Amino acid sequence: MTDVLLVDDEELVRFGLRAIVESAPGLRIVAEASDGAEAVRLARELRPDVILMDIRMPGMDGLAAAEELSADPDPPKVIILTTFDLDDHVLQALENGAVGFLLKDTPPKEIIAAITTVAEGNAILSPGVTRQLIDRFADRPGGAGPGREAVERLTEREREVVTLMAEGLSNAGIGTALAMSEATVKVHVSHVLTKLGAANRVQAAIIAYRAGLTSEK
Secondary structure: OEEEEEEOOOHHHHHHHHHHHHOOOOEEEEEEEOOHHHHHHHHHHHOOOEEEEEOOOOOOOHHHHHHHHHOOOOOOEEEEEEOOOOOOHHHHHHHOOEEEEEEOOOOHHHHHHHHHHHHOOOOEEOHHHHHHHHHHHOOOOOOOOOOHHHHOOOOHHHHHHHHHHHOOOOHHHHHHHHOOOHHHHHHHHHHHHHHHOOOOHHHHHHHHHHOOOOOOO
């Protein structure tokens, strides 16, 4: 079983997420929290595999909670959920240890798939979120590597992989698109992140965009 902790200051949102998660075989809710401080306490007590956490809450928000938990040995996988427009906090959340970012209007099947994906050690971002992040941050200086110089170190296959990463595809989706096993995709993604000096998939996508490997849609 994959143990999930729900964190949101709105009870109605938690109710909806609980119904979605508990409808999936192999997933179970171990606890709910209404703020980041409670989430940190419960995470350390219950050791959930995945945390679905709102980014903006009274008191300690999801950003601070993700940062605090990332310093723990074997921290839980944090998926950030939000209904808000993207802002500077998004990349910071990813840098603070979050491995996923989904909008709250993401279809239930995709939320379930995201939980399963990150529990297996992969990162996940909604395609729309990835595109908005690229549009928002790609033209800003710094924070995403040296651009074309780094991309030139990639092999042809790695370029194909990072292009699909920039479209928000999961490892499974990339594997389907390129007729590769998911295990092979994981290897390529790891090489891409290392060669680009990127902390996460979004930073890799921004580097690829700056280098002209991908384009705005």
